[in-house]
Amino acid sequence: MSLPRIRSLAAALLLAVATGPALATTAHTPSAQVPGVYHQQIGTLQVTALFDGTVALGRQELTGIDAGAVTRLLDHRYVPEDGKGLQTAVNAYLVQRGNHLTLVDTGTATCFGPGLGQVLGNLRAAGYDPAEVDDVLLTHAHPDHLCGLLDAQDTMAYPNATAWLSAADAAYWLDPASEATAPQGVRFAFALARKAVAPYEAAGKLRRFSPGQALPAGVAALDSHGHTPGHVSWKLDAGKGQAVLVWGDIVHFHAVQFAQPQAAFEADSDRTAAVASRRAMMAQAADGGWWVAGAHLPFPGLGHVRREGKAFAWVPGEFAPLPGR
Template sequence: MYDFNHFAAAGLRRRLRRWAVLSTLALAAMVPSIGAGLPTQPVSQVPGYFRMQLGTFDVTALYDGHVGIDAALLGGAGRPTIDAALAAAFLARAAPVQTAVNAYLVRTGANLILVDTGTAKLFGDHLGYLLANLRAAGYAPEQVDTILLTHLHPDHAGGLLTATGNMAFPNAQVFVPKADADYWLSPKQAAAAPKDKQALFGMSRDAIAPYRAAGKLTVFAPGQVLREGVSAVRAPGHTPGHTAYLFSSDKQNLLVWGDIVHNAAVQFPHPQVAIEFDWDQPRAVATRRALLSQAASRAWWIAGAHVPFPGVGRIQAGKDGAYRWVPTEYGPVHEQP
């Protein structure tokens, strides 16, 4: 006699085995084999922008790129002191230090202000990404109505132009400190400069030329009102008219200070260290000491053109004239404490 229960159970087992095999095959078809289906290795970085709130102002740090700066250009302290500071930051003395080039966009409510413009491609392909990062941050170059230049070196003014030599910011009024304009835009000064420096004068003149021709260049003197919520802070030494800009909103302050520091690992703990790029090194050192002291005592936010991106943070005073950089923390956009 047939045992129907036995055959029913056997049939159920066969169906379960068949289902398991089919499921395995289907899953294998959906999931690529290891190695064969891995995505291509990404080689690009995330867009170079960072946002923070300063009172009612919106601040966006913009990354233009980086340049390698030889630590041998630093002086004013013994080589062992400089080398030790580099080593403490895991930087090799023998290799050029990767140095960021940053600019800062501030939306005040009344104006959209860009402090410095980056380099374009004047110094190579590692630079010139400001416009792309500006767009990635949600802005168009045509929306910028004010450009404040800390000084006229090409890594700050070169980005005024597109690759075709046109105005990159066609609706912006460009503000340049008078002492810098008098120096860098002067044919007489250019002719008197060493031959290896004369190209810098030409780059500065070229960057400014279309704005000057269009009536969009303002050369300002110390104390002149620029825009509501921002004031110019004289910071000479790196160049004759080097200027920082203090943005103030709801008792919050941000000092965009240009080239006060080129090497964060060395010049914060040792502010007496100058760099060969400084036009007047003793004056640059005195300016750095004064601004570091002021910023630390008043708890100002700082935005530095050559501090590791985003270059925003605060300064803490240490012992024997040393300072420590305290970078801002990545997080949601909100009013900073």
């Protein structure tokens, strides 16, 4: 057989191989992402990040920084943005110490509509029964942090857990008198907060705490008020000098607020205090080498903070297999 003929046959075979399967098979189109679960062993603690979904926050909701600076900071950060705003994650964290399970924040449940409310399902996907949770630590009383105290039937999602809410946030968000004088844009949140905690309070499982009062073992509540009157960040002792800081709403716009901590969020109840708390939490986390877990950092929201001149930078955690796996 001549060389041109051999080449012709080879080309025909390659074409058949290339086109045959495409005609015979149908491309697989995923209908959903993997469960929003990520495990990180930190000292004696196993921390499981639980994805609740995303919300859109408009760049115009940043205050204390001019629009041009915001644009420059967002350039080449590739934060997804559509007509509604910048994609912003909502995360909660399950912390296991021995057999003790602590959930920090609970997500939105049914309060913010479709696309959110995934914490409870992801907790089950991670292999945990909600009835096993011993304590729920709330950073503050906004709907994306405490609505998940309830399930889809508006019953206790964590029936055996004690819920911990700062006395300052409880005094504000659970009081109808506060609602009457609050800015119009946040008034919807008061009824949601009262509804979420009601069955826990009726069962004697809601703990209002003030600085210096006893908390679950290995846990400290750091005052980081400003976003709300009683916002706290939870520091969990991981042994051997390690710690995990679950800091709630210290950051909403990660591409902007690490580099420019003075940039406040329109929804902060006291913007000056919120900026001071952000600087303080970032400084303590950076200087202490603490792990940080952020409610509105890109999932899984686990990593570290480093100083960068007079400002800071976010260092996402590296993917890590679990010990012994």
